[in-house]
Amino acid sequence: MSLVTTTEMFKKAYDGGYAIGAFNVNNMEIVQGITEAAGELKSPVILQVSKGARAYANHTYLVKLVEAAVIENPEIPIALHLDHGDSFDICMKSLKNGFTSLMIDGSTKPIEENARLTNEVIKVAKCFDVPVEAEIGELLRLDEAGAQMENKNVANPEQVRQFLDLCQPDSLAIGIGNAHGYYKGEPDIKLEVLEEVRKFTDIPFVLHGCTGMREDIIKEAIKLGVAKINFGTEIRYKYVEHYEEALKTNHQGHSWKLSQLANDALTEDIKKIIRLAGSEGKA
Ligand code: G3H
Ligand code: ZN
Helix, strand or coil, rough: CCCCCCCHHHHHHHHHCCCCCCCCCHHHHHHHHHHHHHHHHCCCCEEECCCCCCCCCCCCCHHHHHHHHHHCCCCCCCCEEEEEEEEHHHHHHHHHHHHEEECCCCCCCCCHHHHHHHHHHHHHHCCCCCCEEEEEEEEEEEECCCEECCCCCCHHHHHHHHHHHHHHEEEEEEEEECCCCCCCCCCCHHHHHHHHCCCCCCCCEEECCCCCCCCHHHHHHHHHCEEEEEEEEHHHHHHHHHHHHCCCCCCCCCHHHHHHHHHHHHHHHHHHHHHHHHHCCCC
């Protein structure tokens, strides 16, 4: 199997009442740890790339690493997704470099401008059968300690309706009190927004900021048609923790031994998320 788009994945997930785990990747070890877990559980998986990852390992390395994972795991569908693309240019660059799913995040802009930018990306991506995720309701911002800095991300269902009247992305992330990074205390996730929006559209939803979100909330969100659950912070912190543990072993200076121990442990973490998403056995 080669890299796939998220179109088929989302259709099956939405119809089947489960979600696909989308994990932020930036190096070979994390790609291996995630895809090994997905391979063992026969689950589709989305590997996504953020601005930071692109700055560290450019498109060339990232695409080739993910292509290697596809060759190593031929029995599962793997998609390569641009996470929080914030301009037309970065979406086009990703398209050209072989990404099979794009996110255009215009959520900091007024609705009309967000929709206009989203439409520009959709117009081109459609020619290549590459699906586009859009966002409305900017994600909450947290400071270094996890404290809330702003709270303007809970989208109003009416605004979502306006947005979807102006553009038709393939999936939609909606700000519902979620944020990137570790939450300080219990986040107030407004599932009722998804419930209201679900009354007038069957678009698959995307849930960002899943690190630290309660599992029952994530499961409820999936019941409301969330087809993609995004995990970034938890993955990178877990990987570093496992690596620190590996440093205490008799590694004899072999960095691959450290990576292998960290990968194996990360694989177990990812399996838990795949089971939470409900995508085990759905490859
Ligand atoms: O776009 C990426 C995700 O929303 C990751 O969020 O780092 O809080 O898990 P997280
Ligand atoms: Zn996000």
